[in-house]
Amino acid sequence: MNERIRDEIVLELSHVTKRFGGLTAVGDVSFKVRKGEIFALIGPNGAGKTTIFNLITGVYALTEGEIRFLDKCVIARGGVTYDADGAQIPHGKALQLKPYDIMSKGMARTFQNIRLFKSETVFNNVLTACHADADYNVFQSLWRWKAGPKWLTKYRTQEAKLRAKTEELLKIMGIWKYRDMIAANLPYGQQRKLEIARALAQAPVLLLLDEPAAGMNPEETMALMELIKEVRDRFDLTVLIIEHHMDLIMSGSDRIFVLNFGKALAEGTPAEVQNNAEVVEAYLGKEENADGHA
């Protein structure tokens, strides 16, 4: 439907299951996210959406199944996996990369309950997240003069680049004027934008947004969606988004995956999902009290 979206698979979840003690938070969920897509994850509260984010980013260890990122690289594999027909194939050891390792392979995320570096300035929040673009070591950071062999002046050259990149990102997100403000003092909506800017600083392939429009009014929400699309085009991103604002999801996303009680309910284009009777009943509730918000 769109030339942006390519057949290349960025993220693949197969038979992903997470149990907390006896409770199955996510049960046997599989989906594929293609390059360039805005892929939405929706479902009532407690459906396991954020848990899926935490599984993808390695915050939680997988119980079963497998998560692949950028085709070849397996980021997590639970104690059990499945073959193409869905039959269990036991294998040796469960595999689980460390969260920072996963993220540095080309992922970035935001959080449902904003997690900024609160007492740092807006500028430094983004600058901190640019760290992967600089590779000077502890000793090289001690040399602050312009003079000297190239390997020694790394700090100066690289730091200038980081600052330029930070400035660019803050301007794109429209929060450049707040750059010297302490992050905690920022208005709520701007904090969400700052979190996205910080995520973009990691130069991700896949951006995971956890309810980026929570607490925003309809106008702000639509403006944010435009911003997300713009950013996606500009940095050639793939976006996986959790959201409760139905209008944002229906107008903005390319494909939707519906979760209910940790299980897959439906998957398809916004139009397909909107017309799915099961989704309407489980997610929006009975006709009388359907108000578009779960």
Next chain:
Amino acid sequence: MSWYYIEGILIQSCYTLLIVLGLSILTGYTGMFSFGHAGFVCIGGYVSVICTMAFDLPYAVGLLAGGLVSMILGAGLGRITLRLKGDYFCIATLGVGEAIRLIFNNLQLNWSINGKNFMLDGAKGIASVPLKTTFGISLVIVVIFVIATSFLVNSKHGRCMLAIRENELAAQMSGINTFSYKMLAMCMSALYAGIAGGMLAHYFGYLQPKMFMMTKSTEYTIMVIFGGMGSITGSVVGTVLLCALPELLRAVGDWRLVFYGLAVIVIMIVRPMGLMGGKELRIGYYVNRLTRKLLKKSDPLPGGDEEEEAQ
């Protein structure tokens, strides 16, 4: 007050500042709390004294050896505890700090090397250590470390450490290897403490395990908090103030620590970022601005060229 007396306070301020700088990296920047830093000072002191007295090595080598051994110990402690969630690190530092002191309390050494006798006698410690820590040497060492530390914290390494203190999960999700940065902070602060231990030993002229009780560790932490977490200037101000204060206020005596305890509680409630509030006195920055104004030359700086002075 004679110069001799003032000099003593200044030397003490210098090596205490070195310890506090290290703790500032650990607690102020990375957000980890250590109860056992006196233990690292202790091991640094003993190792350096053994180097200079038993093996006749130069003072500088002694300091370095003390710092390195302390750092290796810190790395070992970090390796065990930093992956664990919860207050394990905190309790482990308490245990290690006490354990080091107790080991030296029970350690008896009587070596004869090249006809010279070296005695380490448990609780009595080591006597007649050569007095090699002068004010000049301490000042040079501490100024170098203050500048190096302020450069370090003003780089991506310092920012990553601060990110861990601010929000560890967000730091991880930003692709920061939180474990290795915590290790770095731990190793550096242990190194600083070890070197300071060597300076301390060669200033007092003797070493006893009881000089490194747990209350010492908490006093160092108080200096970091007093000056301000996440500020090198704060550490300098906090140390100099709290080192000089007890000497000036001898009359207050026992109430000094009562006041410290109370101050810590009040600071945490009213102004948790301490005296400097996480800010720096950016002398380099002002000097730069002044010179640029004078030379009418615009030279875009990548920032972070600020440095603080020691005294």
Next chain:
Amino acid sequence: MGIGYYLQQLVNGICLGGMYALMSVGYSLVYSIMNFSNFAHGGVIMVGAYVGYYALTALGCPFLIAFLLCGVGSGLLAIVIERLVYNPLRKRHAPSLYFIISAMGASIFLENFVIASIDGTPRNYPAVFANSISIGGLSLGIDSLLMIIVSAAALLILMFIIQKTKIGLAIRACSYNERASTLMGVNGDLVIFTVFLMGGILAGFAGILYGMRFIVKPTIGQVTNKSFVAAVFGGLGSLPGAILGSLLLGIMEIFVASWNSTLRDLFVYALLILVLVVKPSGLMGKVTEDKA
């Protein structure tokens, strides 16, 4: 040295372990709810020991009254500390680093306040129970017997409260997830109040028992370091773990001391490091996952 000697040492070990248990449950309770190490707990124990000392000497109270006074005094102190020191931080949702630092501040304050206002010299409790009874060749001091009985009774009552009462249920719920529990209608303030009160009362009992057996001085709060070790040994945040860990630590410490008394303290900290290397979750600890 026959079997009698070892039995005697075992009894001494249980005495010491029971005292550690009284200390470490208060620490573990607070840790399980508020997720920080309450290093002010040692100060509360020390104040309890002083209350007991003055109740027995200056006021000349009978032992039972002095014992109860200790519980009341320490319980009140623990609540006051919570109100004045931790509550403002809790309201601000301050990071746990701030709590630990404040706890350290409170501990320094209490210890040095006693040094400055009374003095730092160690004092001996008056001999309350000098008699001993002998069972099958084993000589048991009344005080040892009393310590074991009192510790066991206090811990049993605590376990009863935690397991069977409504507030106990609330405490258990909060230890799993404080925020979720408060959202479900659990009164978080009441839970924290109760936890500090119970921890404080037990700390007071521990204080008077410790003072009776050993001495009372401003630095006895540092004995709690060992109860932290016991809590880690048993499993950080687990109440039965803290009790089991304390008992085992007490027994092992006494046996090590009877072999070589200078290695006594060193053994405790060596054990801590061993536990951290081999099994950091301790004897009964649970592994938890962070919530994002």
